[in-house]
Amino acid sequence: MRNPIGWAGLTAFSLAFFAFIYAPLFVIIGYSFNSNPVNMMIWESFTLDWYTGLLGLSDRTTDVSNRAAYVESTGLMLAALRTSLTVALFTTTISTVIGTATAIALARYRFRLRGVYNGFLMLPMMMPDIVLGIGLLIFFVSIGMNLSILTIIIGHCTFLTSYVFIIVQARMAGLDPALEEASADLGASEWVTLRKVLLPQLAPGILGGALLAFVISMDDLVITYFVSGTGDTTLPVFIFGMIRRGVKPEINAIATLIILASVVIAALGLWLRSRKTD
Amino acid sequence: MANRRQSVALGILLAPVTLFLGVFFLLPLGIIALFSVLTPGLYGGVEWAFYHWNYGRIFGWADGIIEIYEPIYLQILLRSLSFAALTVILTLILCYPVAFWVSRLSERWRLVFMFLITLPFFSSLIVRLYAWLLILKPSGLLNAALLALGIVDVPLEILYTPTAVVLGMVYVMVPFMFLPLYSAVDNLDRSQIEASLDLGANRVQTFVKVVLPQTLPGIMGGAVIVFIPSVGNFVVPDVLGGAKGLMIGNLVEQQFLSSRNWPFGSALSMIIMAVVLTVLLISVTRARKAGGHA
Known part of the structure; x- marks a missing residue:
């Protein structure tokens, strides 16, 4: 950059941009330590009560008679978290298997419908989630299937399979097919070649795809909202409901814990990626 | 085979x-x-008979007896399109300079800021929107700051307005615009820029004739990726928008979860789908054409 004033201006703009992205997160974290139970926008004093109450560690905040400090979400939140984790685990497994199989098929075999498949697999990612959500809702209701954790898992897999497919396909493109040909020439069956030659090379891509699927599944709101029925709800739907009903101070503590978890997962993802390039 | x-x-x-x-x-x-061409049942559900008034209600050929044409539906559709377009423009204006800046940093700082821009991908959408609820409230942080600084005398009413909706969508979509833009900016052929400047073009000319055409694929990619989820969005207007910030996604949700008019909701969804497929088709054919020239 030849112009130092221009560069300084650009730097100021960019730093303001990152402040814009991160300031809201710090606002939540700040408020989560505010002890004011009536109006959480007015700072009273520093407290960890919302956290201890949420995690079921404190008597004071689980005392129903003390309305002001009572944390009502603990049980519901933990149930929602459990549902989210169950859904994410199953979704990740299913979509990773299907997505990987598809990526291998499209990269290693030449057949007439290959182009059609390649284009078609983009659609679930591009389709607005509300359209997919209501489509699945009508479908499940029409065939008489009860809305449950199973319908949530199916809903997530419909679009996450495509995400895994994209990631694994990208890894696939960087591999040398000669290794597999050598394996076949040396008498290995397709299955042995797949297991001993192809899958080990694909592992970082598969892991990356699985991680992405897990993270998106944990965060999905819209599709879950439509196909979850009245029983099981996931964490994002639970928080959405809390926001709609009117927020209670403990939501800041929940939100902070979620932000913390996402930082850990993002760091893990970055670490995995840096290992992959080594 | x-x-x-x-x-x-x-x-x-x-x-x-x-x-x-x-x-x-x-x-x-x-x-x-x-479903979009079936008859809505009296108490929710459908009757299996062809019915085109679902679309008629939206586009103006309603029968006027049971189904009444309300221009509000078209207005909400146009509003959704314009909010989405505005989101694309604003994220582009925000991200373009920053992408440029990040690409000029040293290796170490580039990694740091790339990590910072991808981090929101991993953090919860609903939590990030909730933060804006706290900031924009009449009693929220923004108004507290403005009042304290004496910039305003009465709290600004931002929450539950179209401004809040667009702001929320820009906030949520920023990373989706940034990444394609960054890869385009990072791949810029710098020698061409220097050549243009050396040959006497000024900065504006160089930007328009050299930088912009080279980064156009990134701009188009980002625009598509931001526009599509914006146009059908229902979470952001639900959390931050009031009646004036209602978008077509909210209409669809109402038809399914409160009005129980599934055929009408399906017709509205078909419109969202049509918009999305049109945008995709245009971008694919454009990209193919551009690829053909190169």
């Missing part, structure tokens, strides 16, 4: 995705299309 065992392997690999997406993706979309 010469080898029979190979075609068996191919079949095994492709069967799961074909079955799964056939049943749980194509079929539901087909059902939406079907």
